[in-house]
Amino acid sequence: MALLIKLFLTVFILASATVIVTVTADDYVRPQPRKALHLPWDSKLSSYPQQVHISLSGDKHIRVSWITDDKSAPSVVEYGTSPGKYDSFAQGETTSYSYVLYSSGKIHHVLIGPLEHNSVYFYRCGRQGPEFQLKTPPAQLPITFAVAGDLGQTGWTKSTLSHIDRCNYDVHLLPGDLAYADYIQHRWDTFGRLVQPLASSRPWMVTQGNHEVESIPLLKDGFVSYNSRWKMPFEESGSSSNLYYSFEVAGVHVIMLGSYADYDEYSEQYSWLKEDLLKVDRKKTPWLVVLFHVPWYNSNTAHQGEGDDMMKAMEPLLYAASVDLVFAGHVHAYERSRRVYNRRVDPCGAVHITIGDGGNKEGLAAKYINPQPKWSEFREASFGHGELKIVNSTHAFWSWHRNDDDEPVKSDDIWITSLVSSGCISRKRNELADTLTTP
Template sequence: MEMQSMIVVLTVLLVVGTGADYVRPLPRKTLHFPWSPKHSSHPQQVHISLAGDKHMRITWITIDKSSPSFVEYGTSPQSYNFIAEGESTSYSYFLYKSGKIHHTVIGPLEDDTVYFYRCGGNGPEFQFKTPPSQFPVTFAVAGDLGQTGWTKSTIDHIEQCKYDVYVLPGDLSYADYMQRKWDTFGELVQPLASTRPWMVTQGNHEKEEIPILKDGFVSYNSRWKMPFEESGSSSNLYYSFEVAGVHVVMLGSYTDYDEYSDQYSWLKADLSKVDRERTPWLVVVFHVPWYNSNYAHQGEGDDMTASMEPLLYAAGVDVVFAGHVHAYERSGRVYNGKTDTCGPIHITIGDGGNREGLAHEYLEPQPEWSIFREASFGHGELRIVNSTHAFWSWHRNDDDEPIRSDQVWITSLVGSRCLAERSHE
């Protein structure tokens, strides 16, 4: 026994002393949501999203189909000086019938202010904080969430982050045709999504299309309405929004994107309207990564890259976020497959905690444009400090502690020779 103990101690010392690679924790099971009775007119699955300048969209679901779609709100608890009327929708998916899905836009709102609100005149009071009107501003970022124990860990870590807006680059609930899982996902994220705006785009798990029988994205479009109309888009699958001094473009990897498509035309028009003096930072988000050195989903973004990468390059995009690959990777500034100081930084962050697990296998040798890569669950934080500098950090879920594993200061392309040269072309 003494010899065995000595071997164990020596092994531990050897591992610690040699700085062994991080050992990833085991997968965690899908969360269990026990049924609990709820009042039919009380709001459920409450989440909020930006809806144009100084406005917020409040979304919730009620079982009672006669419940009204208004929101009372104000800056003091249980004291509502304002009221806004909204709209509602619902959908059927074979034997499943959704509750009444309410969407109400409120505002105009003051910047960097806490508001208290109640949905439909019933149920508990909620509160949220509006983003600031100027720097600094912080975005929390994590894609491919799902509903596992690791999802819960990621959400808990994001809650600890003092963020202003959460950006989700696709794959939300992993319902995959089982519509009740959209409801449990709404329950899971409500504590966060009701307090800060969640800005999302679609992934492959949102499609849920059955040829001839069911169109794609029915549940996603019904439940997660984004400000596409406010940004001049004709589809909920792609849109843009602005917060503080940042213009954010949310694109759709699963709708047409070639140069003859509506999305391409909209993107070209949207980028042409960006005023870099007013919004010096330009960020783009979509699901399928264009720069990916993981074996998983290799090459799936090539067609979209060929079509849209020149538009992003010409506009001087600073950072691109993607999901889909269940791992983390950060590139340097890159364009057309090569390091380019005028190209965007690409960050793959499809590691929110989904049930499919991590993508462990990477291509070797590591491409010259790839700076940091690791297969772990986690989340990222982009803190834009001023018009020229931002701090990016990625926080690995190390058991139940968020460990900062990658970080970098990013300098915006605003004021650089890149944009100066293009303005004279």
């Protein structure tokens, strides 16, 4: 009898080793929170470049940003296509800011280019320090975006960044809440050093979240730290504010909106959005993607209804322009909708994805409203990141990768067909004209 039991257990164990278990969002058990990271103080020379990151800035140009403690350090970038051989250089601008008892280093922003598409460049900041390497995005599709919001500086942040680093992406999209500095300014510096390995090699395109506001009534305006450190191509896109802008890359028009800038129909942001949407040429850029921080479609109990006012003002514009995808953060969980408009499933609406799960210090938002709304297709409270590969003018592949035991586990994926190929744009042509041109 004992021999039979032993034989049974052996067979059971061997059989179990070959079973593939499919885990759904309902039965997944989330790992425990991880502690905040504590990066050691940087003891390098005061003129040594730190917190290096790059962003897109117009056609064939890249903005290189970094900080030095030495106020006299030159704002120069040397670059070329071979290691250690710099046949081009560019000079840029500098800024700095003070915040209560804190004084920032010298913040450098230098525009380099024109650069060839889909090419590797080697560069050096301020004529000293290490050599960095960047890759420019392709000129045409396919292109891959990494997407992760609400990053912060925790053990889960480090895990998320490690997973993104394995993704063969061209551009990182971040829908708000970067450093979670929350008024403690040196946390901006530690965040800059934390993301430098990734942000110095691929363009990071960001928009602001609530943790970037940092305003002090009567003493300090909002977004001083964010605007000084993370300059985006707002001027190139005709915007008057670094809090909202647009850019085009490889057949995709991307609009970054500000959840914490005025957005009603009388605001500058609203007027700029209408003008920007009218300029979009869907033959040149068949995909239209929008990012902002506070989600409009959210079935989580956290931050419920906070995006309603912005949604009421701006969703008709996005619908009329046939926006394909909308990414948001703020809610510390993941959720993907069906195509939706005006809270109803609509084949001509946008797919809304909440991805505020990068690794923030506040933890996950684990409670959802039940029953699940019809527009909501997949939801899960876990840390992770997303990958959007736009293959051609009609098809894109979206996947969300949960952080699980330090391995990126793909938990949700879907093929998405563009609205350009659906007939929605031609059916809404008159509506587009009326909505976007009405004063």
